[in-house]
Amino acid sequence: MGTRREEVIQHIYKRYGRERAAIAGTVIRYRARSAVREVGKALGLSEDVTARLAKGSWGPGRDSSLSEVASSEGLDPTDRRLALALELAEDIQDFPRHLATHVGGFVMSRGGDR
Numbered sequence: 032m033g034t035r036r037e038e039v040i041q042h043i044y045k046r047y048g049r050e051r052a053a054i055a056g057t058v059i060r061y062r063a064r065s066a067v068r069e070v071g072k073a074l075g076l077s078e079d080v081t082a083r084l085a086k087g088s089w090g091p092g093r094d095s096s097l098s099e100v101a102s103s104e105g106l107d108p109t110d111r112r113l114a115l116a117l118e119l120a121e122d123i124q125d126f127p128r129h130l131a132t133h134v135g136g137f138v139m140s141r142g143g144d145r
Contacts, residue, residue, distance in 0.1 A: 036134075043137060055136030059128045063088035063097065066120040074116045080106065084117075097121055 043052050061069070064085045071081030087100040097117040101108040108114060 047139060051140050053138045055133040055138050056130050057133045057136070058130055060125050061123050061128050063120070063124060065128065066123050067097065067116070070116045070120040070123065074112055074119075076112065076116055080113070084120075 040054070067084045067088055068081055071084065083104045083106070084097065084100055087104050088095075088097060095103070097120055098108040098114075101113060101117060106113060108117060
């Protein structure tokens with residue numbers, strides 16, 4: 032499949048030129064699960080703790096705060112390091128995580144002086 036995609040991309044560039052065609056980008060943002068894993072790793076929380084928090088914070092209809100998730104997982108949300116991790120994970124949710132190319136998106140322009 033990747034080979035055909037590359038052929039299509041090259042066809043578009045050949046037909047319209049790189050000055051008039053570009054691959055669209057997409058921004059991947061932190062959600063609760065990835066925020067917990069990233070912050071937990073940075074603060075040295077054990078894999079077991081971060082896994083429990085990540086699992087408990089993910090899925091449809093999850094409206095609980097990370098502190099509530101920690102409590103429901105039997106963790107102490109008042110522990111200094113855990114409390115900091117929960118606060119930071121809440122803070123970075125919706126922040127950009129990385130930029131990627133959109134799998135099927137191209138931006139085309141007319142070009143010229145218009």
